[in-house]
Amino acid sequence: MAASAGLTTSWSEFVLENFLEVAARLTSRALTDHETELIVRHFRSFHERIKRASQQNLTRLTTGSPPSELRPRTPQLPATNGDALAYFTPLSARTPARCRHTGKSCAQNALRGFAKSFAVSYGLNCAFHLGTAALSRDLFRRPGAVRRAATRDSLTLALFLSGLIGGYKGILCLLRRALARLGYSVAHIQALDGRLAFLAGTVAGLVSIKLDRNKSRRVAIALYVLTRSAQFGALWLMKQWRLSRKARAAAASVPCEETPLATTSPPRQLVVEATLDRWLTRVATPVTYSLAAMVVAYAILVYPxxxxxxxxxxxxxxxxxxxxxxRLGKRIFSHYSRYVRSLFGLEIPSSGPMDIPTLIPTGMSSRDFMAAHLDPEFAERLIPAGVHHSYFLCALEHPETPSCxxxxxxxxxxxxxxxxxxxxxxxxxxxxxxxxxxxxxxxxxxxxxxxxxxxxxxxxxxxxxxxxxxxxxxxxxxxxxxxxxxxxxxxxxxxxxxxxxxxxxxxxxxxxxxxxxxxxxxxxxxxxxxxxxxxxHGEALYFALSTGVLMALYQQSPDVIRDSYRSVMTRLFGTN
Known part of the structure; x- marks a missing residue:
């Protein structure tokens, strides 16, 4: 049983660490329905139109043309689809109502989200565990142990996902009802919708993440949500910056008593900010990846x-x-890591520092040097006779040739x-x-x-x-x-x-x-x-806060969330 449990857990960890987004998309597809797909499809086309208009206005701002107001036309959705229409109609133009879900009460909306997400996530995770166990033939050797391990793991994952979705829906509705009982108007409640979504997401995330007993999975999910909330939060800040520039450019082009004629070009500061915006957009991705790659490459040698x-x-x-x-490849990598850590005094191995010269003396073959200082078997099998490398680590990286x-x-x-x-x-x-x-x-x-x-x-x-x-x-x-x-x-x-x-x-x-x-x-x-x-349980804290940020953006500014992730969130959480 322990072997089976270890097998299913290792496969689960591998998938969550490398294909978490695929798992989320599969789950969202299984949870979707016809109305939700209409929302996703129409919001996608609506967002594309806004994106094109925003790019045109940014071009006008950088080239010095007077800015124009954006008035995107709300897409015409089928009149029978109340959820989709409510999703795209501006809050101020909507009929007075606290919640966006239609056709069901607040309790029905929360319970439906909980039950549906529990059934789907439980079934998918069980199928995944049993499928991987069948491929490795472990299912046929220990069928009972594999089934018990799969169902236990699937239960905790299903409780986490259903608690997050159903809890968020229910808490958000409860907060709106509480404000209404305190005398807040519908318009005021709608204005506070982003803050309410943050509170609901934070509380739901804090409670639900503790329902999953798999620590490695909790950490993987929490880190994933943390990075996504940082990404979309940065996009929201960029959006606010652009709106601020647009407002200042519009104010600069309006005539006043001191300057009766409107300026034909935006102030120099706005042009500089627009140029900075453009360059940040271009270099943010490669710089982020390069810094992350630097940490990954450094850590694998120094802090494995x-x-x-x-x-x-x-x-x-x-x-x-x-x-x-x-099989000597693992030994090479281990020697390489030990030597680098020892060389710079970053982390002395338990076996002690590797007292090996950096340079291979002239006239001494790399095979003789390696056999004398490190590993005779490695030297005999991989380094040809008479080959000379200038540096010890070059001989370790590519022993068969001195040419890097x-x-x-x-x-x-x-x-x-x-x-x-x-x-x-x-x-x-x-x-x-x-x-x-x-x-x-x-x-x-x-x-x-x-x-x-x-x-x-x-x-x-x-x-x-x-x-x-x-x-x-x-x-x-x-x-x-x-x-x-x-x-x-x-x-x-x-x-x-x-x-x-x-x-x-x-x-x-x-x-x-x-x-x-x-x-x-x-x-x-x-x-x-x-x-x-x-x-x-530190991952529970930053998962809760990150979930709160994501839900606030999803509820109040969904256009800053990338299309693929917004579609996943719409299928998972619906309209509330």
Whole structure:
């Protein structure tokens, strides 16, 4: 039973740490209905029109043309769909009502959300656990133990998700009713809707996250929600900044007594702010990813214990050492990590510092040097006789050749098929599950896009991982001429610019995924170094606050949430 439980838990952790967004989208699809899909579809077209109009106004502002007021026309929805119409009609134009859900009372809305989300999440998680156990044949060896482990884990996950959705709906309605009993008008309650959504989301998140007994899953979900709330919160601040610039530009173009003629161009400060806005929009994603990649690359050598087991295994598998050198690949990576930590006194291994010279003496072969100072078996099996590397770590990274460029080019070619083997089935599954109509409508066109997508994604990850290793050789030999601490920060930062090899539409998601990992690593490193103390159930606190921020934005400013996430949230939480 313990083995089965360990199997299902490890698979669950792997999926949650690497494919959490896919799991959320699948769950939201299972929870959706016809009315919710109408809301998603019409809001998507409405948001596209607002986005085009906003881009036109931003262009007018930067080029000096007088700004114009945005008056987007509310999309015409079917008259029978009350939820969709209520979702898009401005609060001020809506008929007096505290809640947006129609056709059901507040209690029915909350109970329906709880029951439906519980049934769907329980069924999906059970199916996932049993399916993975069947693939590994563990289901047939210990069927009873696997079923018990799957149902127990599914129960806690279902309680968490249903408690979050049903709790948010119920608490939000209760807060509105409480204000109404205190004498607040409908208009005043509607004006406070964002704050009420924040309180409801915070309370629901704080209570529901404790219902899930899987700590690693709690942390993964909490970090995911934290990074998304930071992302959309930043977009909301950018939106407010743009609205402020637009208002100031409009005021500057209005004639007054002192200046009877209106100015034909906005003030210089507004032009500077608009230029800064444009540059921030362009560089925010690559800089975020580069900083996150720097943390990830640095931590895997210096603080490997800060990693969770699934993510550490993923990085070490696809960085290429095991692929190129077999079972000795793990030993190479372990020696590399120990030496870097010992060299800079960052974290002395329990076995003591590695007292090995940085440079290999001239006239001494790398095989003899490695056999004398580190690992005779490694030297005998991997380093050809007579080969001389200038640096010890170069001999460790690419023992078969002294040429750094040739060695890392070989690494790039060797690991490329393995990375494609990860992306191809993942992209295929995503297409089949989320976009089957495109496959049926035009198979050849879909196949062309599928191949291009897999190649570009594989190229991105391959460049990122290969350069993270190759850059240490570059900075060691060409820049610092010795081992330098900065080389192990710059290698990760410069590898982050590989994000430009990926499709533009995916860059933000990659940056946010890497940022999530970086935040987790920084926290774990801080706990190891005793910069701060780990807090019991600390993930519950930041999950609750992050959920409150997300729900406030979803309720009051849904246009700042990216289309794919807004669709997921609409299917999960509906209109309230």
């Amino acid at each position: 214990r800060a990693y969770t087991a699934p993510y550490y295994k993923f990085i070490t598998t696809y960085v290429g050492f095991e692929t190129m050198y077999g 460029a040739w060695a890392h080019l070989k690494r790039f070619v060797v690991i490329f098929p393995r990375i494609m083997a990860v992306y191809a089935p993942l992209n295929l599954a995503m297409s089949v599950v989320f976009n089957p109509r495109a496959i049926a409508k035009s198979p050849l066109r879909w196949l062309d896009r599928f191949v291009r997508s897999v190649v570009r994604s594989s190229l991105f990850l391959n460049i990122c991982l290969t350069w993270a290793v190759a850059a240490t050789c570059f900075f060691r030999r060409a820049v610092f001429k010795s081992e330098h601490h900065a080389a192990y920060l710059l290698n990760g930062f410069t590898s982050g610019w590989s994000i430009f090899a990926e499709y533009p539409g995916r860059r933000v998601e990659l940056a946010m995924y890497a940022a999530l990992r970086a935040v987790e690593l920084v926290w774990n490193i801080g706990c190891q170094e005793r910069w701060w103390r780990p807090r019991r």
